[in-house]
Amino acid sequence: MKIALIYGGKSAEHDVSILSAFSVMKAIYYNYYEVQTIYIDKMGSWLRGPIFKQAPTSQDELHLTLANAQPITPADIKEKNTIIFPVLHGPNGEDGTVQGLFEVLDMPYVGAGVLASACAMDKITAKQLFQQAGIPQLPYVAVAKQDYENDKEIIYSRCEGSLIYPMFVKPANLGSSVGINQANNREELESALEEAFSYDRRVVVEQGIEARELEVAVLGNDEVRTTLAGEIVKDVDFYTYESKYIDNQVELQIPADVSDELHEKMRHFAEKAYKILDCSGLSRCDFFVTANNDVFLNEINTLPGFTPFSMYPLLWENMGLGYSDLLEELIQLAKLRYEKKQSIKVY
Numbered sequence: 001m002k003i004a005l006i007y008g009g010k011s012a013e014h015d016v017s018i019l020s021a022f023s024v025m026k027a028i029y030y031n032y033y034e035v036q037t038i039y040i041d042k043m044g045s046w047l048r049g050p051i052f053k054q055a056p057t058s059q060d061e062l063h064l065t066l067a068n069a070q071p072i073t074p075a076d077i078k079e080k081n082t083i084i085f086p087v088l089h090g091p092n093g094e095d096g097t098v099q100g101l102f103e104v105l106d107m108p109y110v111g112a113g114v115l116a117s118a119c120a121m122d123k124i125t126a127k128q129l130f131q132q133a134g135i136p137q138l139p140y141v142a143v144a145k146q147d148y149e150n151d152k153e154i155i156y157s158r159c160e161g162s163l164i165y166p167m168f169v170k171p172a173n174l175g176s177s178v179g180i181n182q183a184n185n186r187e188e189l190e191s192a193l194e195e196a197f198s199y200d201r202r203v204v205v206e207q208g209i210e211a212r213e214l215e216v217a218v219l220g221n222d223e224v225r226t227t228l229a230g231e232i233v234k235d236v237d238f239y240t241y242e243s244k245y246i247d248n249q250v251e252l253q254i255p256a257d258v259s260d261e262l263h264e265k266m267r268h269f270a271e272k273a274y275k276i277l278d279c280s281g282l283s284r285c286d287f288f289v290t291a292n293n294d295v296f297l298n299e300i301n302t303l304p305g306f307t308p309f310s311m312y313p314l315l316w317e318n319m320g321l322g323y324s325d326l327l328e329e330l331i332q333l334a335k336l337r338y339e340k341k342q343s344i345k346v347y
Contacts, residue, residue, distance in 0.1 A: 002051075002082040003033045003331070006098070007062070008040040011090030012178040012199065020306035021087045022059045023313075027324045030054050033331075038077060039064040040088070048072045074101055083334050084109035087306060091173050094303035095121035108338030110330045111281040112302040119277050120302045123172045123204045126277070130297055133276045135269050138207045138288065138296050139163055142172075145201040148193065155193070156186060159205050166208035169193055171200035182208060211288035211296070214256050216270040217304075217315040218283045219329065221337050224274055226267040227315040229287070231256035252311060254318045258289065265295055273300050281333050284312045 007021035008014055025035055030053055037049035039062065047069035049062075056062065077084070084107055086098060094111075096118030102109040112120065119125050124142045131137065141159050148155050159167060169192035171179040179199040181192035189205075196203040214229040233251040255263070270285035277300065284304035288296040304312040316326050 001033055002036055002079065003028065004036045004038055004077055004079070004082050004084045005087060006038045006040065006077070006084060007087045008042070009088045009090065009093045010040065010042060010044045011088075011093055012174060013089035013093070014042055016305060016307070017087055017089050017093070018059065018062055020089070020310070022056065022062055023306050023308055023310075023323075024085065024087055024327060025052060025062070026055045028055075028327055029324060032328075036079075036082070037062065037064065037069075038072075039069065044092075046072050046074055046076075048076070075105065078105045078107060082107065083331055085331070085334075086111060086303065089303055089305065090178070091121070094301075095173060108334045110334040112277075112279045112283065116277045116279045117302050120279070120283070120300045121173050122202075123170060123299060124202060126299060127204070129276055130273060133272060135273055135276075135297050136295060138209065138298075140207065141205045143193070143203045143205060145197050145203070148197065148203075152190070156189060159189060160186070163205065163207045165189075167192075168206045168208050169196050170204050170206065171196045172202035172204055173200050209288060209290060209296075211290050212256075213298075214258070214266060214287045214289055215311050215315070216266050216285045216287070217312050218270050218274045218279070218285060219281075219316070219326075219333075221280045221333055221340075224271050226270050227319050228255040228263050229258065229266050230254035230311050230315050230318070231258075232311070250309070252309070252314060254311075254314055259293075262289065262293055262295070269295065269297055270300075273297060280337050281330055282312070284315075 005021055007017045009017055035052040039047045039049055047064045049064045049069045084102055088094060094117055096114040099114045099117050119129060127137055127140060141162050143155055165184050167183045169181050169183055179196050181195060183189040183192045213232040216229050217227040219225045231253040233253050266287050273285055274283055279302060284301045286298040288298055306313060313323050313326055
């Protein structure tokens with residue numbers, strides 16, 4: 001069977017995607033599969049690269065250009081006996097857009113479907129759904145760019161009337177800390193909003209709190225499994241994109257040093273969030289935990305990073321599921337989901 005590994009993309013998380021793709025390609029079971037590389041460059045062009053029958057020796061082999069790859073249209077990826085493994089982060093990668101393409105092409109693919117991907121990617125929509133499900137979250141203010149440009153003072157007043165400093169300002173549809181800033185006063189709030197709106201037309205302003213950051217990995221389709229939580233051990237208020245992926249300054253503690261009761265509470269909310277969005281395949285749920293052990297769901301990520309130092313695969317490794325076996329399980333879950341869908345009657 002062939003795995004079509006799709007990576008790169010137009011989002012700000014392009015380079016993270018390449019790191020994840022290289023890690024996947026080093027760990028996949030080549031005695032069962034061959035890997036067709038499909039690279040999306042930063043301009044959105046699709047390039048079909050070589051087929052790998054063994055692991056690449058260098059990440060440079062994944063940097064495809066017109067000199068070493070064939071330009072294709074997205075529809076050209078359709079092929080029998082092939083499962084798509086998207087390793088795309090951010091807009092056009094995990095927001096339901098490319099998942100819709102896979103559905104139209106009628107091909108099995110790893111990860112969540114269109115609805116779950118779109119809802120999870122949009123922080124505002126996800127928060128509204130989690131609120132309906134009774135999952136605890138921090139207070140927030142949703143801001144549309146048009147409203148902001150029409151009257152900035154009203155937006156500043158709304159944020160300061162609902163929240164207290166510090167606040168965190170985030171583009172609604174990005175991840176990996178791209179475009180996120182902490183605001184400790186009005187001047188920083190103005191600057192943070194301007195930057196966030198350069199990435200998205202909708203922004204969420206969230207209450208900042210003193211809290212630990214813990215994450216739970218989720219795996220499955222209809223039957224869902226979760227891991228013990230892992231913790232991002234912080235020595236700063238929050239980690240930027242550069243500290244997470246370029247400088248590799250993030251320290252992880254797996255499992256997190258919390259009570260069994262707290263582990264179970266986060267696993268319960270993670271499974272509940274996963275099901276309310278109708279996720280499949282995989283997700284990582286990110287939580288804030290206060291000194292009083294209050295738990296707040298921050299967000300759910302339907303295509304978490306697969307780099308060597310990413311939390312998701314390390315959480316499963318702690319549960320006894322190694323990286324290569326995790327990839328195999330994700331492939332089998334994709335195949336099972338596709339087969340079940342094929343059995344549904346179409347009127």
